[in-house]
Amino acid sequence: MSQQQTKNSITLRGSAQIICEYLNFAINSVLFQRGLYPPETFKAQQQYGLTLLISEDAQINSFLTNLLSQSEEWIVNKKVRKISLIIINVANKEVLECWDFKVQYEDGDAELSKEKKEMVSSKDLKKIQQEIRDVMLQVAATISYLPFLDCRCSFDVLVHAQTDCDIPEKWSEAEPVVISNAQNVQLKSFSTNLHKMETVVSYKLVE
Template sequence: MSTSKTQLPSWTFAEVLSAFADFLIVSIHTILYEREIYPHETFMLARKYNFPVRQSRHPQVCDWVRNAIGACMDQMRRGDVSKISVVILSSIDIPLERFVFDMTSFPKVSERDQQVEMKNLNFSMTEMDEQYRTCIMKLSHTSSILGKLPADCTFTITIELNDDGKPPVGHDSPWVPADGITPKPDVPLKSVPPKVRPLRNVLMGPLSFDIYVEESKTKEKVVVR
């Protein structure tokens, strides 16, 4: 009697990137909820990756996050991105925390081949969901790790390019070129290394990325315990 092996689905890079974009959107809503950037009552309970998640009820917040991630994916398709970060800022725009999605090891595929099946991506949708679920679980516990933030914090999303990455250009570009998120002149954040807290390493064959949080030393001075 012969047996047949379970057939794993084929993946194109475009499909992998689409699934990753969905994951980033869920991650950002989770961060906004956990860090109380908006009041908890403005979030609704949803479900993703067979796990309860929070999603902002505010249409403008949802649209902003979706559009920002869409712009990130435009750069990811070009293979230019090394990091995507969610930066938490104080009410006077001092960086306090940075949630980093390190894409240095993420696969890079030429734009002409992104609709072609990738032979070496031998994992199932269930395995991908399990990996993303674990990441969201880690993010869902960051409030207990990072402590309470001061009132009226805001956030922004940044990308860092590879050394050979081409910066986005054009009138409609959503990105503002910068050397980095820098504090006010009287707060020398760049001279003080941030505290780094690893959250998760995802490794599914060639699909690999890291998530960690950086806490600035300035945060200790402004956070009310």
């Protein structure tokens, strides 16, 4: 049994990679389905048993790669509380929508961690991917009933990290996000048993 468990063990690094991979697909799905960029600038990719869309825009890819590789380091070291994707009205800079991806830290498999001398999880990867699949399906379903974005929009991603983090060059402090007349939708969560990810979308209710 322990041989089987060892084979399936997920390290802290591996778990942080799973979290950031989800974030990449989730952010891209929102950008595509909310119409922030033309549909022809996205390509289909198979992941979690789903066909998902990923931007082919070099600037977007570079931005997300840098952001998520830094976030991965901070998640490994338990420095990140949440990552927020915000959608902004270009004309007046109003925040219309905020997708909060909240990270919680879990203890993994105590016995296996003791054996391997590092914190690990024995949760089956297929089970984790099934949970992520359910969340991705819910992201798509939620987007279908959000208010129509009838203005030109841009996006930004905020990393809510602990104050003792070394901030990379070209990163800056961000103001707190406030959405007037906000409605919230809580989506399903998934867990690697080392990290738990909760997704909540807040949006401006159109009067």
